[in-house]
Structures are given as structure tokens and as C-alpha cells.
Amino acid sequence: MPGTIHVLNGPNLGLLGQREPHIYGTATLADLERECRAIAEPAGFDIVFHQTDAEHEMVHFFHAARLGAAGIVFNPAAFTYAGYPILDALKMCDCPIVEVHISNIHRREAEWRSKSIMTQAVTGIISGLGIDGYGLAIRHIIRLRSQP
Numbered sequence: 586m587p588g589t590i591h592v593l594n595g596p597n598l599g600l601l602g603q604r605e606p607h608i609y610g611t612a613t614l615a616d617l618e619r620e621c622r623a624i625a626e627p628a629g630f631d632i633v634f635h636q637t638d639a640e641h642e643m644v645h646f647f648h649a650a651r652l653g654a655a656g657i658v659f660n661p662a663a664f665t666y667a668g669y670p671i672l673d674a675l676k677m678c679d680c681p682i683v684e685v686h687i688s689n690i691h692r693r694e695a696e697w698r699s700k701s702i703m704t705q706a707v708t709g710i711i712s713g714l715g716i717d718g719y720g721l722a723i724r725h726i727i728r729l730r731s732q733p
């Protein structure tokens with residue numbers, strides 16, 4: 586394998602498919618994992634896929650990805666707004682990190698949703714493209730890592 590891409594999902598994303606489907610769509614987390622693998626694995630990349638509702642667990646996922654990962658695709662969900670321990674863990678990572686939001690956080694019901702504390706420390710952000718955002722993020726990491 587040329588590398589491992591970590592796909593990390595924050596709180597309430599375990600209920601994708603049931604959770605406000607008019608905002609987050611009808612695909613489940615299992616569907617999303619399948620899509621991520623279908624993009625990464627034919628290119629020779631391994632996927633580590635996690636979802637958690639617990640902040641300390643997300644910090645540990647970042648510790649595990651800290652050194653040597655090909656890249657991280659991160660949907661912080663509600664950690665977006667106050668997950669400072671995660672922000673500190675994210676800053677220790679030596680790989681590209683793409684922040685993904687399924688919805689367009691700049692076009693939601695409340696202004697607070699648009700203010701991500703993670704954006705200052707990530708490589709880039711994709712927001713509002715539904716679960717396609719994950720595939721695009723993975724493709725970007727594959728391209729970066731396939732360059733000589």
C-alpha cells in the first residue's frame with residue numbers, strides 16, 4: 586500500500602441517513618465508508634475509517650494518525666465549533682488534512698455554523714457537496730501522494 590488515509594467523523598454522523606436527511610442526505614455511514622474504500626483501494630491506498638461522539642476518542646484517532654499517514658479527511662461535525670483539544674491534536678499531524686462538511690456551513694440556519702475553529706489548521710475545506718466531498722478529498726490526497 587502506498588499509504589493510509591484516515592477518514593474521521595465527529596458526533597451524530599453515526600446516524601447519517603436518519604439524521605435530518607433534507608440536510609445530510611440519505612446515505613448511511615456504512616455507505617460512506619464503502620464509497621471511500623471504492624476510491625482509495627483501487628489506487629493502492631488503505632482506509633482507516635472512524636466515527637465517534639466522544640471528544641477524547643477523536644483526539645486519540647488523531648494521535649494514531651499523527652505520524653506517517655498519507656492524509657486525513659475530517660468531518661468534525663459539532664466539534665467544528667469548540668473542539669480545542671482536537672484542534673491541538675490536529676496541529677501535531679504531519680500530513681495533509683482536508684476538512685469536509687456534508688452541508689454548506691456558510692448557508693445554514695445560524696451564523697455560528699459557519700465559524701470553524703479547525704479551518705486555521707487544515708490544508709483545505711470542502712463544504713456543501715454532500716458525501717461527494719469525502720471522495721473529492723480522498724482523490725486530492727491520492728494525487729498529492731502520487732506525485733514524484
Ligand SMILES: O=C1C[C@@](O)(C(=O)O)C[C@@H](O)[C@@H]1O
Binds near residue numbers: 661662
Ligand atoms: O454535525 C454537523 C455536520 C456538519 O459538519 C456537516 O457535515 O455538514 C455541519 C455541522 O454544522 C454539524 O454540526
